[in-house]
Structures are given as structure tokens and as C-alpha cells.
Amino acid sequence: DAKTTQPPSMDCAEGRAANLPCNHSTISGNEYVYWYRQIHSQGPQYIIHGLKNNETNEMASLIITEDRKSSTLILPHATLRDTAVYYCIASWPTGTASKLTFGTGTRLQVTL
């Protein structure tokens, strides 16, 4: 898996958009960008993934730069329940090769 770099922590006011950046400058052509989050003392939760096009689902939007060297996860209206550690992971989506290497992630604190 390509190495990813994320800021260790971020704050966001409730109701505002949370924009979480991730750098993956060594990503290879067939590696996808996956985002997961882990709320304290729980298992990680899948959020979204993408290859090169921007993606949106009911939880978030993923913006991937044209050169694929970085991406941004956007939570459009952050709530207190979005407080968690967010992990950006570059990985191959094929069977056993799709094992994930978790970095240190970004600890997002949503405040009133």
C-alpha cells in the first residue's frame, strides 16, 4: 500500500463542513483511496472510496486531485457524532491484497 500522510488532529464547529486532507503522493495507478473512521472503542466504519473521480454518498464526499497525489474527505454538516479518528488508506481492491495498512489518522473533534 502507498503511504498516506494526514494531519494528526483537526477541529470543526458543529454544522460546518469538515474537510480532512490526505496526501498519497506515491499512490500507484490501480490503488484506490479508502476512508474509514473509528469512534472511540469501536471498530472502524467504512465511509467512502474512490479511484480518480470524485465520489459522494450519504455520509461524505471524496475529492481526489487530478494527479491523484492527494484527496479530501468532506463531511458537509459535521455533528458531534462525527467526532472520531479518520483514516485515509491507499489499497488494492482485490481479494486478499486488499488488506489495509492503517496510519495514525486524523483525530477530528467536532465542537458546539
Add this chain to the structure above:
Amino acid sequence: GAVVSQHPSWVICKSGTSVKIECRSLDFQATTMFWYRQFPKQSLMLMATSNEGSKATYEQGVEKDKFLINHASLTLSTLTVTSAHPEDSSFYICSAIAGPYNEQFFGPGTRLTVL
């Protein structure tokens, strides 16, 4: 999304005993499951890849004789921590692959405390 369960959610045991943790995919079949370990204030570390019907693949530094993995069916993988010691106390999390892009869905985790 796909649902993965773990049992038990927490366990306390004496040093030297063995503990079995179950990981089940509830609404899908999982040929491949993964086992992770997470120490306090640290990130998840992959321990092994569990393949239905075949031997597990362990990550470097993980003792296969200490962490026994069995994936006997398409919905169940088990991790047995043998002769547990206090340094094995950790949060153990499993995941299973599902969906068209092999997204991983995680269980809620099992907190193991060895006294």
C-alpha cells in the same frame, strides 16, 4: 452495509489461559477475513489474513502458534489467543470483505484483558 459481529465484546482471563474470539459475517459470506490488534492510543495493526478453507497468512512478527486462526465456514472466523499473558491485553478487531469493490466491514471489537 454489511454487518460483522464479534463475540465476546470483552473478556478478562488469567495469565496462561486461552481465549477464543469469534468473528461472524451476518448477512453475507466472507471468503476472506482479517484480524487486527489495537493497543491504547495506537492505530490498528494487521495480524493476519484468514482464508476460508485454508491456512491463515500471518504478518511479520505475529506468532502463528500463539494466535491460532480458524476460518472453517464462509461466515465464521475464530482467533484463539493461546497461553495469554498481560502483554496480549489489547483490542482485537476483525473485518470481512464485501461489496463490489472489496470494501472492508469491521466488527465492533473484543477487548481482552489478561490478569
